[in-house]
Amino acid sequence: MAPARRGDRSPGRRTGTAVGLAALAGLAGAVRDVPLALGGRLTSTRAERAARSPQFRDGSFHNPASSRLPTGNMDRDLVRELFFGKQKRHPTMAVPLLRPADPPAVDTARELSIVWYGHASALIEIEGQRVLLDPVWSQRCSPSARVGPKRLHEPPIRLDELPPLDAILISHDHYDHLDLATVRELTDRQNVPFVVPLGVGAHLDRWGVPADRIIELDWSESHHLGDLTLTATPAQHFSGRGLRRDGTLWSSWVIAGAHRSVFYTGDSGYFTGYAAIGAGYGPFDVTLMQIGAYDRAWPSIHMFPEEAVAAHLDLRGGLLIPVHWATFNLALHDWSEPVDRLWAEAKSRDVRLAVPRPGERVVVDEPPPVDGWWQAIA
Template sequence: MKKFLTIIKTVGAVLLCLILIVTVTVYFYMKQPQFGALPEGERLASIKESVHYKNGKFRNLEEKPVITPGYSFIEEIWKSLVETYPNTEPEGVLPSVKTNLKAIPSHENILVWFGHSSFFLQVDGIKILVDPVFSGKASPLPWGVKAYKGSDVYTVADMPEIDYMLLSHDHYDHLDYETVKALQSKVKFVVCGLGAGAHYEKWGYKPKQIIEKDWGDKLEVKQGFAIYTENTHHAGGRGFKDSQALWLSFFIQSSAMNIYYSGDGGYSDRFKKIAADHPAVDWAIMECGQYNKAWQSVHELPEEVALATAELKAKNLLPVHHSKFTLARHPWNEPLNRIYALSQSKNYSLATPIIGEVVRLDDGAQTFKQWWKNVK
């Protein structure tokens, strides 16, 4: 019995040491700059004045469980760890075009997509960069999610001077430390949700560069040009404390055209309200990928993307959030296959550019190929 108790004590001491080592390792690893910073001081005091910040974090307009009723969070984690799913990333190289963004005439209204949710937008002479991720990864961990072959051909050096960099939310596949830090000298202003400015300041951005907004706010860029920060149904976070920075969608109103970017978020009736508040959407840039019925509340299924685009009464749809990172279990090309099929009977036109292809936003005759059909 005495020997048995000694063994138990030894095992307990070893386990305690292991837990202590892991805890200390995680603590110091989380001190690395890519994890950003939590809001504090005046920024935190300002956040607490928002009606969307309750009980220590930002909340969606309608509270819903992240995991769909009937699914188990533990089972979903287990499936992700031990089960394999076919065709979740391409075997071949994705096609791309290396467009010289610095040579595009300022009077042209164009969009260039870089894969996932990163894109460059030039409208009415204003240069906008959205959710740029050029590091080739969507994770703070060295062994984390990597970009598909051919999907990461653009770098910070390829970017022109940027008037406004827009951030939808602070998840790693939208807010990339290496990219954002390297862009600092090229960016005049960052527009982000309340709280997200803490990340940018930690990474060397000047306070005057950072514009933090709540849902329903408006930024006057120039006469006839405004950026509205609207809601979406999602979450945020880069560490153990979630939803300390607000997640956004954007409505860009200009004399040339109106553009809506959904950011990430599950389907809700917000699209009808956005259409009522901001009629005449020329282009809807919509999240379409990295979805699963198990977490449908925070990422739309393709059927919901098509429905939301119709409810926005948009003239054109450009689906994003696909073809760069595997963050869900569906085949990598399924979002494009499904949204293509769903869009055939709709009143909007579907744009499916390859990475780097120039989308001429005021050219209704431009056509696009089903490029993903030629990739294994």
């Protein structure tokens, strides 16, 4: 989420986002759950397994490619834009929400639909099974309930209104993808496994998730749920919930049934690994692509919208559905800019696109036409 990286001299390390350490330091003594929200540390068997990973060296996990460092006076540019920029970082009216309708009566052996709940939280309904991605239902993506990026819209449904799940998939441990309160409630309500990248299980363990419901995977490792296969694949990002950076792995995910398949980016910069994933696991019926929270100051950890289209093509994707936008302000661009740019690029490259409202179910074989709903409230 935040652009900081251990050992990265880019301005992202020094400026961060609104979920940065300045906010954490100011409230750590006043907010009871902050220490718990920071999560756990790798010890014993978990630490030994992390150390055996090809991605782990010198005490931390590493990206598959070198980060692209920014040029110019980015610190000065960010401060100037923060105080004097004219970005429209909030919609002028309420973001329209939909309650997901019952899934259509189709052959469950071929069924594939996506429900986007906002930001990166989404439900994949594939061949009769349901996988929930990066669920965050809290008002803020922060270790504190008092400060940090606040929602631009409410979740379209409550957690107790979710249908029965088969798995919960986490891409990495940043606060806008892994939320303490949401994990706790889902642990009580849904008796299903959390499938996570290496090391992230330490957070879940500290938060009371039973050990037999924590499945940790390195890149290229898979977990099987009947005919469904969940595979961790590379991403170019970073991890951390406090001062410690890159102590847990980050991942993209392949969700594959007997007949249908889905790719989810998690958070990632654009990198050559997308073509390798497409060759090894594609083609994909649908890709869920991260498009928001980009900036020239951190080009290697979040994609620009045009790069998301390029990655979708590298992946051999069919339908593209954007995520990671419209819910939290995590960068200085207009709140709706990512999807405007994505729509233009998708049209120019003849890419099939669906842009659901939060809570809207997209049947992948019959996606709704893009109607520009966000432009009416921009």
